[in-house]
Amino acid sequence: MSYFIDRRENAKHKSAVNRQRFLQRYRKHIKRAVEDSVNRRSITDMKRGEKISIPDRDISEPVFRHGRGGDNTIVSPGNKEFNEGDRFNRPSGKGGGDGSGEGSASNQGEGVDEFAFSLTREEFLEFVFDGLELPNLERKQLLDIEEVKPVRSGISRDGIPARMNVVRSMREAYARRIAMRAPIRRALKEAEEALAEEEGKEPALRNKLRLEELRAEIDQLKRRLEAVPYIDTFDLRYNNMTNQPVPSNKAVMFCVMDVSGSMTQAHKDIAKRFFLLLYLFLERNYEKIELVFIRHHTAAKEVDEEEFFYSRETGGTIVSSALNLLDEVIETRYPPGQWNLYVAQASDGDNWDDDSTTCRQILSDKIMHRLQYYAYVEITPHAHQALWDEYERVAADFPDRFAMQQIVEAGDIYSVFRELFRRREAA
Amino acid sequence: MTDTASVSGGERKSADWTFETLEYYEQAIARIAKEYRLDIYPNQIEIITSEQMMDAYASVGMPVGYHHWSFGKQFLSVEQSYRRGKMGLAYELVINSDPCIAYLMEENTLMMQILVMAHACYGHNSFFKGNYLFRAWTDASAIVDYLVFARRYISECEEKHGVETVEQLLDACHALQNYGVDRYKRPSPMSPEAESKRQEEREAYLQTQVNALWTTIPTHDTEHLSDRAVTDSEDPLALRAPFHYPPEPQENLLYFIEKNAPLLAPWQREVVRIVRKMAQYFYPQRQTQVMNEGWATFWHYTIMNQLFDEGLIDEGVILEFLQSHTSVVAQPTFDSPYYNGINPYALGFAMFSDIKRICEHPTDEDREWFPDIAGSNWLDTFHFAMANFKDESFVQQFLSPKVMRDFKMFAIIDDDQDDMIEVGAIHNEQGYRRVREALSAQYALGQREPNIQVWSADVRGDRSLTLRHLVHKRRPLDQSVYPVLRYLHQLWGFPVKLDSFDGDDVVHRYQWPLPDAS
Numbered sequence: 001m002s003y004f005i006d007r008r009e010n011a012k013h014k015s016a017v018n019r020q021r022f023l024q025r026y027r028k029h030i031k032r033a034v035e036d037s038v039n040r041r042s043i044t045d046m047k048r049g050e051k052i053s054i055p056d057r058d059i060s061e062p063v064f065r066h067g068r069g070g071d072n073t074i075v076s077p078g079n080k081e082f083n084e085g086d087r088f089n090r091p092s093g094k095g096g097g098d099g100s101g102e103g104s105a106s107n108q109g110e111g112v113d114e115f116a117f118s119l120t121r122e123e124f125l126e127f128v129f130d131g132l133e134l135p136n137l138e139r140k141q142l143l144d145i146e147e148v149k150p151v152r153s154g155i156s157r158d159g160i161p162a163r164m165n166v167v168r169s170m171r172e173a174y175a176r177r178i179a180m181r182a183p184i185r186r187a188l189k190e191a192e193e194a195l196a197e198e199e200g201k202e203p204a205l206r207n208k209l210r211l212e213e214l215r216a217e218i219d220q221l222k223r224r225l226e227a228v229p230y231i232d233t234f235d236l237r238y239n240n241m242t243n244q245p246v247p248s249n250k251a252v253m254f255c256v257m258d259v260s261g262s263m264t265q266a267h268k269d270i271a272k273r274f275f276l277l278l279y280l281f282l283e284r285n286y287e288k289i290e291l292v293f294i295r296h297h298t299a300a301k302e303v304d305e306e307e308f309f310y311s312r313e314t315g316g317t318i319v320s321s322a323l324n325l326l327d328e329v330i331e332t333r334y335p336p337g338q339w340n341l342y343v344a345q346a347s348d349g350d351n352w353d354d355d356s357t358t359c360r361q362i363l364s365d366k367i368m369h370r371l372q373y374y375a376y377v378e379i380t381p382h383a384h385q386a387l388w389d390e391y392e393r394v395a396a397d398f399p400d401r402f403a404m405q406q407i408v409e410a411g412d413i414y415s416v417f418r419e420l421f422r423r424r425e426a427a
Numbered sequence: 428m429t430d431t432a433s434v435s436g437g438e439r440k441s442a443d444w445t446f447e448t449l450e451y452y453e454q455a456i457a458r459i460a461k462e463y464r465l466d467i468y469p470n471q472i473e474i475i476t477s478e479q480m481m482d483a484y485a486s487v488g489m490p491v492g493y494h495h496w497s498f499g500k501q502f503l504s505v506e507q508s509y510r511r512g513k514m515g516l517a518y519e520l521v522i523n524s525d526p527c528i529a530y531l532m533e534e535n536t537l538m539m540q541i542l543v544m545a546h547a548c549y550g551h552n553s554f555f556k557g558n559y560l561f562r563a564w565t566d567a568s569a570i571v572d573y574l575v576f577a578r579r580y581i582s583e584c585e586e587k588h589g590v591e592t593v594e595q596l597l598d599a600c601h602a603l604q605n606y607g608v609d610r611y612k613r614p615s616p617m618s619p620e621a622e623s624k625r626q627e628e629r630e631a632y633l634q635t636q637v638n639a640l641w642t643t644i645p646t647h648d649t650e651h652l653s654d655r656a657v658t659d660s661e662d663p664l665a666l667r668a669p670f671h672y673p674p675e676p677q678e679n680l681l682y683f684i685e686k687n688a689p690l691l692a693p694w695q696r697e698v699v700r701i702v703r704k705m706a707q708y709f710y711p712q713r714q715t716q717v718m719n720e721g722w723a724t725f726w727h728y729t730i731m732n733q734l735f736d737e738g739l740i741d742e743g744v745i746l747e748f749l750q751s752h753t754s755v756v757a758q759p760t761f762d763s764p765y766y767n768g769i770n771p772y773a774l775g776f777a778m779f780s781d782i783k784r785i786c787e788h789p790t791d792e793d794r795e796w797f798p799d800i801a802g803s804n805w806l807d808t809f810h811f812a813m814a815n816f817k818d819e820s821f822v823q824q825f826l827s828p829k830v831m832r833d834f835k836m837f838a839i840i841d842d843d844q845d846d847m848i849e850v851g852a853i854h855n856e857q858g859y860r861r862v863r864e865a866l867s868a869q870y871a872l873g874q875r876e877p878n879i880q881v882w883s884a885d886v887r888g889d890r891s892l893t894l895r896h897l898v899h900k901r902r903p904l905d906q907s908v909y910p911v912l913r914y915l916h917q918l919w920g921f922p923v924k925l926d927s928f929d930g931d932d933v934v935h936r937y938q939w940p941l942p943d944a945s
Binding site (some may be wrong): 085 | 906
């Protein structure tokens with residue numbers, strides 16, 4: 001009559017299609033929520049999903065139903081003190097009630113009911129980079145700097161006491177003792193045998209002189225045997241360390257942004273995505289990433305993330321101020337021998353005319369040869385200005401390390417990274 | 428937990444289940460159920476993981492379903508509450524099908540598995556098989572095949588016509604799905620093979636029917652001439668008199684759309700039909716919540732206790748059960764923060780338990796109120812009640828003063844013409860009948876949902892469709908009427924009007940598209 005079926009091995013996620021359809025349908029809402037969330041979050045904090053709320057009214061499936069009003073009679077349980085004919089003021093909030101037994105009305109007071117659900121991290125990122133089709137982030141062979149790391153490489157006779165290898169030293173000593181004592185022992189043994197032979201003869205036949213000689217020899221041999229040192233400086237062995245170059249797993253990412261009056265919040269939001277993308281990429285490749293935020297108008301300043309993205313500044317633009325500061329920070333805090341250096345710069349392309357040349361010089365002379373990568377985006381729909389032209393010359397000089405791109409809307413960001421993210425080619 | 432305690436028979440008492448223990452208890456339950464004459468469909472009990480359970484919840488327990496975003500929404504909300512630890516028992520996942528499919532979650536303890544089997548595989552299952560609404564409106568043997576057909580058909584449509592087009596059509600149909608049932612006419616049973624086989628010829632046939640309606644110049648039928656038209660001196664021959672179609676108001680909106688919407692393509696009519704058939708399948712469930720849950724809860728309670736009495740489960744299990752059972756049938760009072768309407772488990776369980784009490788140990792009050800059943804064979808009465816009622820009539824017929832007292836029920840009259848609300852009746856001698864009346868009405872689908880029917884389709888004129896809403900107790904329509912009319916307009920293809928009638932007076936007119944705001 002009854003039978004059991006074990007379905008546990010069957011596929012789960014039967015609802016995956018429906019889930020995707022839902023996300024697709026409410027793309028606009030979710031995107032808005034995700035954008036809010038991106039603006040709220042730090043760019044180092046994109047690893048988790050997000051809880052999304054959509055107002056119930058936007059998501060409801062309408063049906064014909066009764067509204068408030070009319071003449072309703074509602075039966076409820078739990079009467080304590082009411083009697084027939086008692087009259088009360090209508091409690092606010094819940095109105096006529098829909099009279100259904102399901103009591104779906106919320107009594108949480110006013111406020112819009114929200115439909116809440118969670119996005120996974122992948123879904124979240126997909127919405128962040130809507131349409132960007134995050135590439136398979138695999139690192140192209142970059143010009144990683146190498147840092148040396150001491151590794152053990154066998155045993156040596158020289159070294160400092162702290163690295164002394166006791167076992168190996170004792171073994172050496174033991175071997176040496178055996179080696180040094182063996183001939184003495186052999187001689188001793190021969191002498192003792194000779195002595196025993198001599199003493200075994202008839203007393204009249206004993207050669208006294210020979211006996212004396214043998215005894216003296218035995219004594220001397222015994223002394224020599226004892227004189228072999230238990231351990232000698234000659235025996236000491238040390239763990240040998242040699243310096244081996246390894247790729248550095250530390251990276252520092254400099255975010256450089258123009259915050260002069262011409263950069264609007266929309267510009268900054270695009271820039272934030274651009275920085276975020278670089279960060280996500282670096283995150284896959286390095287154990288440790290530090291972020292340095294440098295913003296500039298006519299003067300550059302190192303700031304924290306919050307201030308970087310959200311404080312307003314006005315005034316003109318001198319890009320070289322930021323590059324000088326960048327150089328200074330690298331010089332003092334991030335020696336290129338230990339850090340992989342990445343710079344991402346966002347700007348709307350404005351600069352004092354004669355400053356652009358300076359920028360190129362700073363880049364070419366001081367900065368570029370120390371960097372792994374320099375990505376520049378110009379967020380503007382307008383024609384390029386002097387800075388772009390100068391940067392193009394830099395790009396020509398450092399084709400492997402310098403990328404630049406004009407961005408009109410967020411979707412353009414990706415092409416900056418196309419080169420960087422391209423799957424590593426053979427060799 | 429140790430598995431020592433040896434009650435007679437030495438059955439294992441561990442909290443963990445195995446297939447052997449499940450089978451053992453299933454047979455024990457089956458034996459007990461037979462003693463109580465529970466007639467069931469064969470059980471197909473499926474062991475699933477919690478993820479699969481979430482999937483199943485999201486698709487209203489259907490083993491297969493067509494794809495639609497609303498199920499995704501459902502899934503997300505289930506997932507959210509499950510993650511928050513809010514999801515309750517997996518009682519409900521039993522499908523009205525033959526064989527009856529029930530889900531057991533692998534995480535459940537042995538007690539839960541026994542409980543769910545008793546509740547779902549014997550309680551709900553026998554209700555599905557016995558209750559007149561289910562017998563009349565659903566065909567348990569065909570539903571799974573029909574679902575398979577529906578899913579395949581709709582994905583074919585998606586391939587042919589695009590996901591979005593199909594989705595929009597489904598949205599529109601879903602908005603009307605509560606109006607996809609002939610309430611007073613028994614439908615023809617669903618038959619998947621025939622459905623599939625006939626479907627193509629039906630497409631062609633339907634289309635000719637529709638075309639006939641819209642192309643033939645209708646002949647006048649004097650019966651339908653209104654009084655006004657007859658007396659109109661400008662039009663003595665009543666040439667401009669409205670030709671009334673449909674001749675009778677139609678309550679089944681989806682059916683009317685399927686057969687008469689002028690512009691729908693054949694495949695679209697078929698989709699309308701699928702949604703209509705699904706709505707019909709769920710129609711009995713919407714009307715028998717209290718009875719169905721009460722029945723199942725009563726039987727799991729009875730069966731668990733008997734298992735204990737027979738020594739098949741030990742004190743630990745029965746205590747674990749009682750704790751779970753108690754929370755299922757808890758009824759918070761109206762002023763509790765946990766109050767969410769009357770708990771159908773609580774009310775149903777109380778009513779069935781009370782019926783048994785009335786049969787076995789009637790009081791004078793019971794003899795007065797229930798002369799027919801007081802002192803009768805309780806099991807006969809039980810099966811009679813289960814088979815022949817729905818919530819509305821079940822409450823009307825069997826809600827006893829004792830249950831009303833126990834629940835301390837009271838009726839509040841909330842009339843928007845009165846600036847205060849009034850206690851209309853309470854659980855006392857004068858109030859019993861009125862409380863019961865009001866509660867019964869509360870479960871009446873006809874009162875819960877607005878009464879809206881197709882009144883006329885202007886086949887000769889602008890092809891507009893007019894619906895009529897019969898206002899009950901002055902209760903207005905919710906604002907959601909506009910989006911629904913918009914959907915209806917999408918299906919119909921021409922202007923849609925809805926008139927609210929209170930008696931003979933029009934109290935409100937709705938229409939879509941909205942009149943130009945000039």
